Amino acid sequence: MGPTGCGKSKLSVDLASRFFQSSEVINSDKIQAYRGLNITTNKIPLPERRDVRHHLIGEFDSSESHPEFTPSDFRSAASSVISQIHSRRRLPFIVGGSNSFIYALLAKKYNPGIDVFTEARNPGSNSAPFCRELRYRCCFIWVDVALPVLYKYLIKRVDDMLDSGMFEELSEYFQNRNLKCGLNKAIGVPEFERYFNGDDVDKGVAYEEAVRGIKDNTCQLAKRQLGKILRLRDEAGWEVKRVDATAAFRAVVEGRRVAEIWEREVVEPSVKIVKQFLME
Structure with a gap:
């Protein structure tokens, strides 16, 4: 678990490929579940998966009859994949930043008509609508990163994504996109709407506005995701183990070597947490 950009996918592959090799990854990022826009949605590239099997990533197209992959859809699809992984006597890793998907999958009693993260508490009560049973x-x-450091990294990451072909990918998408496609909600698509579809638009100004919007909205997303994790820990009572990746991301932002810091501060504590869990 963790906000966008915090290294969840990298950590899962580190764990699954080196320490828990009978593991498979199930994606729980609702935008990455859709097919397409691989750069824009930050899907982990095939070489970086290191032969670890991944599920529910880039597998779905939307249609007029089913335009959105919902938390209920994820509960059903991921439950089926977990059963398959268990039948192979392997370990499922759920990896992604969509906490609404994680809650939908894991809550013993799940009501698809209620968004627990936006539902108001009952007047005069301290209880939240979360289900505590799993x-x-x-x-x-x-995977936690101090927000000021994470923001700097996310801004840098947007520039790196643009250098890697994000703009060209979006240009092709706007030429061919399905207006009902769930990918329309991916950060980058609404921000570039005016650039690609606006009439009499100053392209230079529109481009700069789009890039600035992507950076701002990505940082805001990270902040919202962090808030949801804290609610699952504090209000739902889920036992969440925190691993601090701030030092590693500070090194990335400052252009220093990060591998040793990532190993020491993130991978090693995570290995201990999982090993202890499997021994219980």
Whole structure:
């Protein structure tokens, strides 16, 4: 678990490929579940998966009859994949930043008509609408990065994505996109709407506005995701183990070597957490 850009995918592959090799990854990022816009949605590239099997990533197209992959859809699809992984006597890793998907999958009693993260508390009550009981025995690892450091990294990451072909990918998308496609909600699509579809638009100004919007909205998304993790820990009572990746991301932002810091501060504590969980 963790906000966008915190290294969840990298950590899961580090764990699954080196320490828990009988593991498979299930994506729980609702935008990455859709097919297309691989750069814009930050799907982990195939070489970086290191032969670890991934599920529910880039597998879905939307249609007029089913325009959105919902938390209920994820509960059903991920439950089926977990059963398959268990039948192979392997370990499922749920990896992604969509906490609404994680809650939908794991809550023993789940009401698809209620968004627990926006539902108001009952007047005069301190209780939240969260279900505290889980459907599975779970080990939660929260990859945390101090927000000021994470913001700097996310701004840098947007520039790197643009250098890697994000603009060209979006240009092709706007030429061919399905107006009902769930990918329309991906950060980058609404921000570039005016650039690609606006009439009499100053392209230079529109481009700069789009890039600035992507950076701002990505940082705001990270802040919202962090808030949801804290609610799952504090209000739902889920036992979330925090791993601090701030030092590693500060090194990335400052252009210093990060591998040793990532190993020491993130991978090693996570390995201990998972091993302890499996021994219990």
